[in-house]
Amino acid sequence: MAKVPVEFTLNGLETAEFVESGTTLLNALRDKIGDTSPKGGCHQGTCGACSVIIDGELRLSCLTLAETCGGADIKTTAGLAEGGVLHPLQRAFLDAFATQCGFCTPGMIMAAKVLLDRTPNPSREDVVEALSGNICRCTGYEPIIQAVLTAARANSQNAA
Amino acid sequence: MAIRRGRGVAAINYPTGMNLGGDPTQALVHSTPTGNFMVTLSSVDLGQGMKQIMAQICAETIGVPTDRVIIDTADTDTGPHCMGTFASRGTHRAGNAVIQAAKEARQVMLEVAAEELEVNASDLETDGQGNIQVKGAPQKSISIFDVALSAHFKRGRSISGRGMFLIPRSYPEKETGAMKPSTCYAHACTVAEVEVDDETGEVTVLTVKNVFEIGRALNPKMVEQQLVGGSWMGISHALYETTEPYYPNRDHGGTDFNQYLMPGPGDLAQTEIIVLERPSADGPFGAKGPGEMCANPQIPAVANAVFDAVGVRIDTLPITPERILRALKAQAAG
Amino acid sequence: MELRKDYFADVRKDGLHEIGQPRPRLDSPGHVTGKTxxxxxxxxxxxxxLKMVRSPHHHARIRSIDTSEAEKHPGVVRVxxxxxxxxxxxxxxxxxxIGPEDETVLADGKVRWKGEAVVAVLAETERAAQEAAAKVKVDYEVLPAVFDMEEAVKPGAPLVNEYHGQNYYLYDSGECRKVRFGDVEAGFAQADHILEQSYQSSPIEHAPTETTGCVVAPEGNxxxxxxTNTQAMFFTLDNTSIILQMPGSKLHFVGGTVGGGFGGKVDVIVEPIAILGAKLTGRPVSFVYSREEEMQISSPRAAEKVVIKDGVMRDGRIVARKVTGYTDAGAYSRHSPYGAQKGAAHYPxxxxxxxxxxxxxxxxxxxTPSSAMRGFGVTIGDFALEVQMDKLARLIGMDPLEFRFVNAYRDGDMKAHRQPTEGAALIECMQEASRAANWPVAEKYMAMSSYRKGA
Known part of the structure; x- marks a missing residue:
């Protein structure tokens, strides 16, 4: 089958790959490029486990065609820690015991990051809204909500 | 038409481990040359934290900090048999196997330390920080690091142990049903408070107060994870979940997360968790299995609260707005 | 969360080094960095x-299967x-x-539920496998199906599973697991009130975020x-060994890190056929359930019907309880005979x-065959029992919480399955709930204990 070249920036690194037309970004990242941090929980845009950030927007990589991502700036949870130091959101998820099986965690963290990038001091309602497209079956959500609120507080303290 | 409030209670118990027993789990423990401890299992971590709990159990038994323990599990080429992770059996069965293996390894470790310190092994104790010392004379001590090096390179000893836990299978008596289903039971009591909109049939769970008795909270934060998530699942079962909404009719089964309903982050009840610990006679440090039972009492507590609110009994799960409205209609019709 | 250390302090040694400490989880750093x-x-x-061709019918005879078009489809390697x-x-x-063997890996001559696996297609891409699966022609003769448990056990109902010969599991005790304790009819005769009620559930899906699946790689030797994300490594390996008639020494299972199980990954479904595919093609094989398969094909929690008849005295004592439980196994046993047995052990x-x-x-x-799910055999039973308790309390005009104190088991009490109660803590849970929920009960109940005096 015909392959399409696609180039984008992934977690700050120039990345190029040939993909079959119709390949989702999720499959391209996982199977071709080797970034398995986005998870395939449904492949139909209903669970949020595959969430990534494309040009600052939260996107479902299972519903995004890889070939539409040329020139894009893509971020995944695998690229969030800088220099081996965890991002405040990652730290907060650890401290709040907000992970159990961990399968939804990378997508949750992506959704939370887009929220905090735009709304550094979110209300609980803001957090609930931001996470509402991400399914978790283990935690009952409360620890995740608390982790995001804690990360926001940590950020604002650092800024102050 | 109004929003009506009600509350309900439920109390339950739950057996730990595969019913009727006969479900073995094994563990192997050995030290590395520098006194770290490898626990080898074939048990599965589903996300509940089995690996972490086994590490803490091994650490407590050997007498080292938890970060000195490595868990190698679920590779059938290396791990000894475990029946599996189900029936609230993981902590109880695998935990006991790890304790047995770790005790055997600890004994060798103490014997080597005794040779190094020229004392009797029975006079030694661990300080929990990575050292072995003479009881009553802590200044006379040796690090586990050095004991392991000695065992490996000087004394030719394997600091290792084997563990096996099996509750013999019980066979029910045919006519009376006399049997031994389990050796220990966890307990719970839940009070749920709901609001029911008698115009739409919608139920909002305002609060759930759960009291769980689980034998021993081996890691309280992980217990909390399990109990909070379980409480959420119980409410979800009570009000939302079904793959066949018109059972026994097979139609209208949900095939994705849009059709298969569960409470989202905006639908959470205010959840309180209180834990009691009555150690079980045969649990690892008294622990029972809380994983399944924590999702059970919310279902009847919510059902009873719905009755308390609007005076109709919904005896079919899930308690959907449709069922409530139909019941209210029947009630009004007398 | 609040740990109430004052309860049972006399029987518990606290102050351990590692146990009871809220140590961070060693697996969480992998989760938050996406490295797990x-x-x-x-x-x-x-x-x-690998993609499955599945039955579109609830019950049908398979007259013929034609895979020729599917085999010719570009990218298809094996059917x-x-x-x-x-x-x-x-x-x-x-x-x-616990037999008999009653389920086919791939349907042979008959399908017994809508969604049953009939033909497996192995192809270079998921898309090719899916397209080829649509080209498999199966000629079905549709048979009458039965969905209602009460209908199923009536004479003349369509026979679901010939390996059982009747539409219920035959225990050594007969058509059901039985528990008999005391004289239930005498208890009813003595009771001030009798209440018989029926409770019903429908199937529930585990809905883990990670669907069931496995990836198989030939080792070259x-x-x-x-x-695999199985919940039971050797259980799956040993069953695979039986199904493939292959020595267990040829099988190597690696797992233990699972994206949620809840009992849904205790069946042995994807591994044997994927390993067979790898063996017959010499290629690595991936068989992962789609979300739709996870929701409707993977085993759910069984639907249950529970009928409870109680005899209760005006003072609150339950003097007789008769429970009839029905577990809807679907077309095959899987873990359901065990679940029904567990229910018998759990009641009253x-x-x-x-x-x-x-x-x-x-x-x-x-x-769809039901199987294990978090608490199965007990969860729906507890719904029925505890709603029944609420009804009984209201029937005799007692506070529902106090009513439970009157009947709560305590150390030494003989259970219906003839084991003495040990380590009870129901009373203490209810006492604490009374306080936490501001649901006061009479002082005599707050003074109760699960311990027996002198025990």
Whole structure:
């Protein structure tokens, strides 16, 4: 089958790959490029486990065609820690015991990051809204909500 | 038409481990040359934290900090048999196997330390920080690091142990049903408070107060994870979940997360968790299995609260707005 | 969360070094950085994708299967039918002598539920496998199906599963597991009130965020490594060994990191056929359930019907309880005979009742086979029992919480299955709930203990 070249920036690194037309970004990242941090929980845009950030927007990589991502700036949870130091959101998820099986965690963290990038001091309602497209079956959500609120507080303290 | 409030209670118990027993789990423990401890299992971590709990159990038994323990599990080429992770059996069965293996390894470790310190092994104790010392004379001590090096390179000893836990299978008596289903039971009591909109049939769970008795909270934060998530699942079962909404009719089964309903982050009840610990006679440090039972009492507590609110009994799960409205209609019709 | 250390302090040694400490989870750093390796994070060059052709009918005879068009489809490497499976009829609990073998890996001559696996297609891409699966032609003769448990056990109902010969599981005790304790009819005769009520549930899905699946890689030495999210490593390996008639030494299973289980990954479904595919093609094989398969094909929690008849005295004592439980196994046993048995052991709940009669049935219908799920055998029973308790309390005009104190089991009480109660803590849970929920009960109940004096 015909392959399409696609180039984008992934977690700050120039990345190029040939993909079959119709390949989702999720499959391209996982199977071709080797970034398995986005998870395939449904492949139909209903669970949020595959969430990534494309040009600052939260996107479902299972519903995004890889070939539409040329020139894009893509971020995944695998690229969030800088220099081996965890991002405040990652730290907060650890401290709040907000992970159990961990399968939804990378997508949750992506959704939370887009929220905090735009709304550094979110209300609980803001957090609930931001996470509402991400399914978790283990935690009952409360620890995740608390982790995001804690990360926001940590950020604002650092800024102050 | 109004929003009506009600509350309900439920109390339950739950057996730990595969019913009727006969479900073995094994563990192997050995030290590395520098006194770290490898626990080898074939048990599965589903996300509940089995690996972490086994590490803490091994650490407590050997007498080292938890970060000195490595868990190698679920590779059938290396791990000894475990029946599996189900029936609230993981902590109880695998935990006991790890304790047995770790005790055997600890004994060798103490014997080597005794040779190094020229004392009797029975006079030694661990300080929990990575050292072995003479009881009553802590200044006379040796690090586990050095004991392991000695065992490996000087004394030719394997600091290792084997563990096996099996509750013999019980066979029910045919006519009376006399049997031994389990050796220990966890307990719970839940009070749920709901609001029911008698115009739409919608139920909002305002609060759930759960009291769980689980034998021993081996890691309280992980217990909390399990109990909070379980409480959420119980409410979800009570009000939302079904793959066949018109059972026994097979139609209208949900095939994705849009059709298969569960409470989202905006639908959470205010959840309180209180834990009691009555150690079980045969649990690892008294622990029972809380994983399944924590999702059970919310279902009847919510059902009873719905009755308390609007005076109709919904005896079919899930308690959907449709069922409530139909019941209210029947009630009004007398 | 609040740990109430004041309860049972006399029987517990606290102050341990590692136990009881809220140590951070060693697996969480992997979760938050996306580094944790789940089975599907393994990718092998040349990996084939397996897709199932599934029955569109609830119950049908298979007249013929034509795979010729599918085999010609571009990208298709192999198509498997029942003939390719060495030991096609199996049951997972055969390892602990709970038979008979009653389920086919791939349907052979008959399908018994809508969604049953009939033909497996292995292709270079998921898309090719899916397209080829649509080209498999199966000629079905549709048969009458039965969905209602009460209909299923009536004479003349369509027979769901010939390996059982009747639409219920035959225990050594007969058509149901029985518990008989005291004299239940005498208890009813003595009771001030009788209340008989019926409770019903429908199937529930585990809905883990990670769907069921496995990735199989030939090791090149006649061994196969299977990366799987099974909840039970050797249970799956040993059943695979039986199904494929392959020595267990040829099988290597790697797992232990699972994206949620809840009982949904205790069946042995994806591994044997994926390993067979790898063996017959010499290629790595991936078989991962779609979300739709996870929701409707993977085993759910069984639907249950529970009928409870109680005799209660005006002072609150329950003097007789008769429970009849029905577990809807669907078309095959899987873990349902065990679940129904577990129910028999669980009733009449955490209460001391002198006269008890329990029958639990495991019934076959033409629906998705049910199996294990978090608390199965007990969860729906507890719903029924505890709603019944609420009704009984209101019937005699007692506070529902106080009513439970009157009947709560305590150390030494004989249970219906004839084990003395040990380590009870129901009373203390209710006392604490009374305080936490501001639901006051009479002082005599707050003064109760699960301990027996002198015990």
């Amino acid at each position: 390796a789940y089975f599907a994070d393994r990718n092998f060059p040349g990996m084939l994708h 498997l039918t029942a003939r390719d499976v060495p030991h096609n009829v199996y049951t997972i609990l055969i390892l602990i002598q 006649d061994r196969f490594t299977c990366y 709940g955490p209460y001391t009742i002198p006269n008890v009669w329990i029958d639990t049935y495991c019934v076959y219908t033409n629906r």
